[in-house]
Amino acid sequence: MHAMEPSCNMAWTVAAMGKWKREVIVMMLLLLISTTIAKEVRKAKGGRHRKRHSATGGQAIINGTSSNSSEAYCLSWRMAVEANNMRGWRTIPTECWRHVQGYMVGGQYYRDINLIIDQIYGYLDGVTPLGDGFDAWIFDVDDTCLSNLYYYRAKRFGCDPYNPTEFKTWASKGESPAIPAVLDLFNKLIQVGFKVILLTGRDQETLGEATVDNLLNQGFVGYERLIMRSPEYRGQSAVMYKSEIRRQIMEQGYRIWGNVGDQWSDLQGNFSGDRTFKFPNPMYFVP
Numbered sequence: 291m292h293a294m295e296p297s298c299n300m301a302w303t304v305a306a307m308g309k310w311k312r313e314v315i316v317m318m319l320l321l322l323i324s325t326t327i328a329k330e331v332r333k334a335k336g337g338r339h340r341k342r343h344s345a346t347g348g349q350a351i352i353n354g355t356s357s358n359s360s361e362a363y364c365l366s367w368r369m370a371v372e373a374n375n376m377r378g379w380r381t382i383p384t385e386c387w388r389h390v391q392g393y394m395v396g397g398q399y400y401r402d403i404n405l406i407i408d409q410i411y412g413y414l415d416g417v418t419p420l421g422d423g424f425d426a427w428i429f430d431v432d433d434t435c436l437s438n439l440y441y442y443r444a445k446r447f448g449c450d451p452y453n454p455t456e457f458k459t460w461a462s463k464g465e466s467p468a469i470p471a472v473l474d475l476f477n478k479l480i481q482v483g484f485k486v487i488l489l490t491g492r493d494q495e496t497l498g499e500a501t502v503d504n505l506l507n508q509g510f511v512g513y514e515r516l517i518m519r520s521p522e523y524r525g526q527s528a529v530m531y532k533s534e535i536r537r538q539i540m541e542q543g544y545r546i547w548g549n550v551g552d553q554w555s556d557l558q559g560n561f562s563g564d565r566t567f568k569f570p571n572p573m574y575f576v577p
């Protein structure tokens with residue numbers, strides 16, 4: 291009897307379940323339908339909401355002159371370039387012509403450079419050169435000491451592809467103006483005892499004289515050395531060529547305290563220097 295009880299109870303439970311089951315299934319179906327509908331509605335709303343949200347978010351950050359999508363894209367493009375996430379590009383996107391123009395001539399470019407130079411002064415405050423005549427500091431020349439902004443303005447700030455012949459014609463004039471804050475830094479470094487070495491990919495044979503003249507007429511006086519690309523380095527990437535020259539400089543006993551350039555290829559490779567400082571340049575890329 292005692293043994294029967296469980297099975298009896300079970301029979302009752304199953305019978306009760308039969309009645310319950312129908313109600314439970316109906317309720318579950320209703321629940322499923324209502325959640326599905328709710329989900330669909332939310333999805334439809336959310337899609338629109340997400341889109342609107344991202345557009346507003348973008349505008350809030352880049353409000354003012356940068357409220358259209360091309361401006362937003364060009365800001366991203368320029369950031370990717372400066373962070374070295376975009377490499378080997380030959381021209382700037384045509385839609386970014388006005389954006390890059392605005393950046394280069396609207397004041398922000400020089401503000402960015404001035405802030406970097408503030409960082410350099412901060413770095414200099416914390417170091418103690420040995421003062422033995424071997425404390426070196428390296429500068430690149432083009433768009434680091436001397437500005438080619440006038441040339442690139444005629445090239446739609448880099449929308450037109452690099453033309454070596456035309457650039458040579460421009461550089462031969464020796465009329466590239468100094469970047470004022472760099473000239474101040476240059477003078478300060480020499481004054482406190484650094485040996486300033488100018489290292490450029492410019493061709494020694496064809497641009498040697500014009501470059502010396504240009505540096506002089508812009509006030510870059512008192513540098514230790516101007517190293518230009520001699521025939522044996524023709525065709526080499528800037529990274530390879532500049533690394534090799536820096537190796538030679540180190541071999542001669544110099545310590546490279548700092549290295550400043552507008553291209554990543556000025557700063558990459560070997561013997562880069564204790565600190566490197568990258569200037570902005572959204573107009574062209576040198577490998």
Ligand SMILES: *[C@@H]1O[C@H](CO)[C@@H](O)[C@H](O)[C@H]1NC(C)=O
Nearest residue numbers: 346349350351352353354357
């Ligand atoms: C953007 O700036 C304009 C005025 O220049 C202002 O009316 C608007 O509210 C600003 N929008 C955002 C999202 O900050």
Ligand SMILES: *[C@@H]1O[C@H](CO)[C@@H](O)[C@H](O)[C@H]1NC(C)=O
Nearest residue numbers: 529530531533534558559560
């Ligand atoms: C850096 O040095 C290494 C080892 O000497 C060499 O293999 C490499 O080619 C050098 N890189 C550059 C960019 O000069």
Ligand SMILES: [Mg+2]
Nearest residue numbers: 430432433552
């Ligand atoms: Mg340069």
